[in-house]
Amino acid sequence: NMMNSTVKNRRVDRISILLQEFNIEKIIHIKGQHNCLADYLSRHPIPREEEIFDEDYGIAKRDTREPTVIGRVPDEIPPLAGAIVTRSKAKQLQLQQDQNSTTIPIDRNKITLPPIEEETDQMKEDPSQIIAKNILDMERLKIEQGKDSDIQHKIAEVMKNPIKSTYEFKDGLLYKLMIMREGCNTKKKLIYLPSSLINDLLQVYHSDPLSGHFGVQRTYLKIKNKYWWPNMKQSITQSIQSCLPCQQYNISRSKKPGRLQPIPPPEGPFQLIGMDYCGPFKQTPRGNRYVLCLTDYFTRWVVAAAVPDCSAQTTAEALFNEYICKYGVPAVILSDQGTHFHNQLMEAMSKLIGYNHTYSTTYHPQSNGMIERFNATFVPQIAKLENKENNNWDEFLLPVVFAYNTGTHSTTQYSPFQLLYGREPRLPVDGLISSFTFRKPNDYYEQLKKSMKLIHGYARENIIRKQHQYKTQYDKRRPDPHYTINDRVLVRRHGLKYKLEPKFSITPQIIIRAQHPVYVVRDEITQIETQVHINDIRPIYVSKLNLKKKKKIFKIKQKPTTSNPSIFLSNSLSKFFISIFIIINIIYLLINISY
Template sequence: MIDCCNRHVTCTTKTINKLVEHIDNPVQRMTAYMMLYQYERLFDDSCVKGINCTPQYAINTGSHAPLAVHPCRVSHINRQIINEEVKKMLHNEITSPSNSAWASPVVIVKKHDGSSRFCIDSRQLNSIKQKYVYPLPRIDDVLERLNGSHIFSKLDLRSGPDGLWQFNRLPQGLKNSPSVFQRLMNQTLGSLRWDICLAYLDDIVVYSCSFDQHLIDLSKVCQAPNNSNFKLNNNKCSFFQNDISFLGYKISSAGCLPNDDNVRAIIQFPTPTSSKAAHSFLQMVGFYRKFIPRFAQISSPLNKSSAKGYPFIWTDSEQSSFDQLKTMITSPAVLIFPDPVKPYIIRTDASGVGIGVVLLQEQIVNRYNTTSIYKPVAFASRTLKPAETRYSTIELEALDIWWNVTQKFHSYIEGQQFTVETDHKPLLSLMKKTYHNSRIERWMTTLQQYDMIIRHISVQHQTAAPEIQRIKKSRRLHPNYIIDNYNVLFKIVKRKSGQQLHLRYLPASLIVEVLSAYHNSTFCGAHFGVKRAFYKIRDRFYWPNMYKDIVQHISSCINCGKNKPSRRKPDGHLQSIKPPRGVWERLAMDYVGPVPESKSGNKYFLVLTDLFSKFVVTKPVPDNTSTTAARFLLYDVFMIYGVPLEIIADNGSHFTSALYESLIKLVGCCHIKTTPYNPQANGQCERHNATLVPNLIALSNHSRSNWDEKLLPTTYNYNTTRHDSTGYTPFELMFARSPRFMFDFISPPSVPLTTDTYRKTMQQFMEHTLLAARNSNLRHQLKAKQRYDSNRPNPQYYIGQNVIIRNRSLAMNKFSSKFIGSYTIVKQVNNKTYVVQSTKNNQQTRITVQDIRSI
């Protein structure tokens, strides 16, 4: 019994440790651990007892005769799964034996991760069962409550809706199960819902503005399901996160984005070959239509191809729509969460195909509250009905305002003043005069109940033509502009030297051509940098924001990106590996060499480092093969010091061969491979190599033929020297005693100890020493990260983004391109590492941000 309890405590402790290990601040991590440990019963899946809840659920079939569906034939493997699941449910009192005349068969469904789910086929029962009505919350209402939140936690409940057996609790598969379970969740959380947490079926999200407040909020939320005896699905829970995935969206303090997995599924969707496939694609993309401007207009060709009763036709128009939707979903706008206090702006856009709108709201973009911009809350659009395609321009623009104000965004703007922006100037008097048009009059009558201001905005990307016309019509020229006899507008510019220049005022339609001429062309630009291009252009032309446009053009030049070296710090913040909690848990291994051949024929030496104690094991070897590495591990490491939990090594063939992998698997050790061309991933081992090599050189003879004889003394002196990271020598942490050197002639007096006394003394020494070393490691790692990250760019890339990567070819020379591509981002491993896929051969490569450039 004691062993079982210990195992339970150990499992719960490991589970909670894993859930908070991502928190960088040690104090916050410990505080979060202690708070969650108060509710350890939530994380214990060893025994699933009944939920303490008041609502009872009965299956109401009216007067229908009992239905008994024959069981399905199952394989031997599935039969074992069913038997094990039935035994488990019997033990946990979820089911009990039954002699009922009603029966539904069991089916085994494969999950995405390859495991199996035990389900009941309730289709026949659902067809005769009376519906139980209880509303589920709207997803958009749930998301909009997250405004102002900066830290999130997600709880996934495993105690949701679950021979002849009968269920004692609500099973999965019944059509009323979601409604019953949602009602149960609402009763369990009570007034906490919509205040500090949101619940959608078995998913609960807790949101707060700070870490300290989140501790309080999360404790309140955990208490409710804990009291009701709920259990958490530990693998799907996440705590104290800056961003989470929830209801198909990626949620952060900045707003929400489509979930990366769903975006990847859309990108990989093959070209439809039937109406059903086209309809499926539209359904997938349509879920995220509020992220895509003019979605209805873009998807219009696909709507016709997916319509029932019409022949499937796939032309260039449908292909263009298909490709454009894929492109836009890979770079969606971040939608901010609405703030009910701030005013809204509705910006309309009508065309002959459809009407669209974007709902905007002001957002502060710096911490000093001095700069703000308008960011989108949602996009909306729809195609025109056949009758609406015959509307006049002003009718279409008025329809756009009426539809968006009264139909689409009524819940946002009702009861407060808002602004409608339109590029159709006649609409400015929409609310002020009477129209001899019954349709517009009807719309205006509806709009009068809103506190609405209509404002005109000019079309984007205006050229200089309006400015020229204004100056021409003026009786007196503007003092800073002149027009020559050929109607060319000039800007009068005075230099500091007193020189006055007449610069051609460049219209917007020619800016790109001039930028290309003075940067891309062979004779005027030759791909020189920003300053050289700016000096050339500013002496000949003028337009507003010239320098900004030049910077943007040159920074987006693919040829420059591929061929010019970067003279700044490598991109990417330091991705710290969580330090191990004890000695000999995680090791790092590497080959050093080739070095000058010794008299014994050795050209390399192997280095193995314990990442906790910093203890180093080395051995000179004649080659760098996998056989040599495997023999070193087996005879010089495992059989002397024991087997660790993990070994970190690079992607060299000596560490990835079948022999090496077989040995690692045989002894029960985990092999962690570093990212290619990223020595920082095995940084501690590389640092020890850099320390050992100069000392070896200093001790060796002039020809370096005896370096292998000096390797063991060098390693011993390293292991017996105090390490800054831990505050102890590696020898002390490894063997729990201080080393005695050859010249220590006077030994300290020894006190005779019994075996028990010695054991207790050593235990106290190790507990104190390991705790001090662990804390010292954390502090040292935090300081190292702060130094490394200081003033270093940390770009983030999104799934589907096109990039180029650093050229690592062995055949590189000074005229080789520094970067090659293009590649597509297909997966984000962590904040610094991505998986990219070649657009030519679909080959995937794991790479860090310092070797990536955006196109």
Template sequence: MKELGLTNISEMTIRLNDENPVTYKPYRLPYSERAIVREMVGELLANNIIKESHSAYASPIVLVRKKTNDYRLCVDYRALNKKTIKDSYPMPVIDDQLDRLNGKSYFTSLDLASGYYQIPVNESSQHITAFVTPDGHYEYTRMPFGLINAPAVFQNMINKALGNKRFELAIPYLDDLLSADYLGYEISESGLRPGTKKILAVSEFPTPTNVHQIRQFVGLASFFRRFVYNFATVIKPLTTLTKANVPWQWGLEQEKSFKDIKARLISRPILALYDPEYETEVHCDASKVGIGGVLLQKPDSDSPLRAVAYFSRQTTQEESFWHSFELETMSVVLSLKKFRIYLIGLEFKVLTDCNALRTTLTKRDLIPKVARWWLILQEFNFSIEYRPGQNMQHVDALSRNPVLPPDEQEELEILSITTHDWLHSVQMTDPRLKHIKQILHTADEDIKDIKNNYVIEGDKLYRRVGTKLKWVVPHGARWRVCQLNHDETGHFSFEKTIEKINADYWFPKMKRFVKKYVDACINCAYNKEVAGKKTGYLNPIPKCSTIFHTIHMDHLGPFIKSKRGNTYILGIIDGFSKFIFVRAVRNTKSRTTIKVLEEIFATVGYPKVIISDQGTTFTSNEFKNFVKSLGIKHTCNAVATPRANGQIERYNRTILNSLSSMNYGLDEKDWDVNINKLQWSLNNTINKGTNKSPAEIVFGQRTSGESENILKGALSNTLEYVPEEEREEMRQRVHDTITEKQRKMKEYYDKGRAPTKIFKEGDLVMIPNYNPEKGKSKKLAPKFRGPFKISSVLDKDRYEVSSIEGHSKRKYKNIYSADQLKRWISFHVSPPESDQSSSSDEVEPAE
């Protein structure tokens, strides 16, 4: 930055509509980012790009993280730009520049380093650029990014610097002084089309036999992607083969894609030549499958819009899970970036079917992702216009499934059509419906099934269903029909949605399609509970008649810190005998817990199984290594399912009730003095599940209560000898009693439950949203979140659920029971086959 030059041929001057200053408080930043801001501000000060300010103006700053994990300091000039009188400046006419390339062989591309910072801000305007950080107030002495007129000033400076050379040797563009991307194109008065030599290379390209040849063809075809309507979707079968871990398979789908791309390019489609004097519009749309945009122009209001360029690309796996608003915003950003060379310096319209985008420009609190995007858009001078989806079918096709086919037309006359015309045109572009219409218009073809079931009224095709005529929905418009009758009318159930659609529309297998659409609705998935009976049957833990074979553990607390330094109670219970150890402990650290277990194991031996919740005590590496070293199986119960560790959970309630009664009248910090007495009482009380006291099952009789240390006394010489064979017989009876009670409990529990949902590894699911966002109504908060993937199938209808790689910055892994999970349903509409089906394929019973 120290080596940057400073031009003396141009400067930035800001003219405003009024003299009321733009003043904002600094946006709050984390302390870690404040240090980064101070460092960046210090560098700008040292290089005389900014200076300290006492201006009445104060625009806030935003710290944006780049893909390289570095940061960019951006000033949010949105409010200032609204008050700025916009400059206009000439942009080169593209067709003129292309003509000048003819006969030239050598090209050099020049790009200025930090070009904006090489242009001074007029002293009278410097105070207007002032911005605030949490630590200071500064203003620019050189032109900053984000000002609405910055591109105009920069273009003017390039023109002055080149002088007459720009008419002889150089083509000045805002980004680079030369863009040679148009070589290989043919220019005529009709428009722009692919050049003959390049198309010859496409037409003679042999059928690929390996991935390398696929990449060669895709690269060649991509050179002309601007000419191919819905290019990303058409070529997808080929690009899929170039991905890692995808086996080579050249089938009918790949052959069709290969020939389709060839056919479209060999026909040499024409696009209108760009003219900066024409009215310009950018139409954008997005879906889970992809995003798309069309750049259109017309010379005057009475002329039809003509396509200048198409843009589309598939969404990534991560992007397909984004909210529709984020996808729609991204479609605008990427479309404008794609068409940037045409749009900088122009006043143009952006048309979208996402109404929320209109108000976003005025919002202050944007999520970071959207905030970064809007900062990118500050250099464009555009307005956003909302049009319902039914009027945006031409661009909707780019992002979803084709409603209008990629016909090789010279003009795209879309927006002037009426609803009536659109209904007619989308039917005519569906090959199957077009075929039916042709049959109905032809008297010679006597196909009774077609003529008995279909009728044409006002150029539109209808289906006879009883005494009513229903509009036949083309393949590409089915998604939109569902959207209008579900998303935009209250997100009602499938039954109510199909009832609404069935009143006016018909298409084959409509119920199945609508059911899939409603099941895959993301808003419903997040916000609606699963209807009907709860799923999942009771899975009692089988009891082994061996004492201390399986133990259950849990912490209770925190309590006020006692005089002995304890804040928690650790409960450890034998799953068979119900014998419990109650210990007051200082904390829930793994080390503390292990120390207690080592003491108990020294007395009763090592268990085979430990069951606990997923607290950090039991999920730490230290605890995992401890149980692994002893050969103990450790089972964690699912999130928010206390019933899964019911043995200890029931005792926790008893411990709390008894302890509060025993300590009544004592100092609150002496809550742990009666722990040993409580343990003795619990172990010498008859348990309803076994009809015996835990001490009887373990020792053959109840233990004495004389000693201060009850357990140690019992394990010494306070027991009378009981023959081992009698103890084993008694334990077997207890085992039979427990088993019978578990059977009855399961029978009662399962009556009100539906069969367990079965998932397999790799399935996508949603998990309960137990922690809704703070400050928002819990009743209206989403009930589920996701998607997540099943990373492991466990026993007892439990599953390990983890975050999807690339979907979230924060890794997540937890255990859930099947009845807590909700299946994530994706629904992608496959494009219709291009060949015409026979009449028998079209005629299906009315649904």
């Protein structure tokens, strides 16, 4: 049974966690040599008339009949595997058919090679598939400079006063004279690149395979010794920022965006608690493999229960028995979106008992950081106490939790025990009490009430002060962008299997709901909605050079039926001009009618 046996495999553990939500009576294992259905789903099948599946067990039957398709599959191949042919096997079958068919003698002296196919449009458009040609030859530069009005204006100025000018016009080309090094008076001639060729040049020096999609500084240093144009560094930066592959694959070396949003401290104990699982650990003789941890956000009081699994049923039972029946019903429970917390059973339990269950943002454990920090604290302590077999950790769980609850917390400056019970804890090492004084109930109640009010007030002040210190340090030099609805962004991809996978989403995401720092995005293609934190969002940059090319204010077309041209406005001014034209005609008609 995979639920009870010890398996040192994280993948099997994740599968068992997912399967615990279902009532599975039996799992049947099929050996790899007989489990042909797994390969069938990923292979291209050859149609066969006979039935090759066992409907009861999904195992291939023995099939001795002749296949009805051309080209028989060898008998040594299993029946189902024979119906599945890979590309390499298909080539072998095709070669066998060609050899068995009638051969035609070939005169090797008259062999003609097929013509080389021209590059397709897709190859021409994809700069990553081919190495770019020399698109910036001198003739094209002269033609494009002749079309550029700014360059023509500069040429006219150079022709008037060539001595004092920082430009030089030679052999039909305009050059920019630049001092390349400080302290050196020698000027270098750089080609003045026309605006129509800037985008093509940046594609060659950045997106080409020989350019390697490197950053702004490398690209700028390659270009600056050969070409020049106004605001060159700025246009290079904008172009590289708008490169989609760079946005999907590059890793940001700066701090992740989004400033710290501290959770305000509650008014008292057990109003807000955090809940999370820790594990899996090595199975103990009692059958325990996980620890369910619960932490109070005000007192920092911790409750931990060793459990055999992390199913929804086990979670509900442990929460009810170990926490609610001992400390009462909390106002709010905060947890992650794991299947053991986010399920129908836990939702029904929250409605039945009467508490609010909120969930942290996906892939953002900082939302429930207090319980995550406790998990990182108590695991090393248990590891120091367990035996050599590492299978009796549950025997030390409660003592370690007791030691944590009776120690002074660095944030509140009080122990969780003192904030909960209003007194200092008595430890076994304190020894026997020499004298004991009985007090009146009213005196004890009044003193406890004053003491609890005093230490709770100090604890709240300490929590707020510490949160302010953490926030100041966390927010230092950290960007905090804000996005609005309909903004197009990229979302970080988690759980990547391979190194060469894109780090951010392949398709753009559209923000449909904004509640900074949490946003709800929708995929443009699949229309799937996801809630993400601003840490996992990257804006999509669009180059201004591409926008200038695509922008068209209006277009004049000649209608075949009339001699007057009709103007089609492609922007928002079209309706405005049409409405003005209609209003003028109406006013003109009214004036004629009045006369």
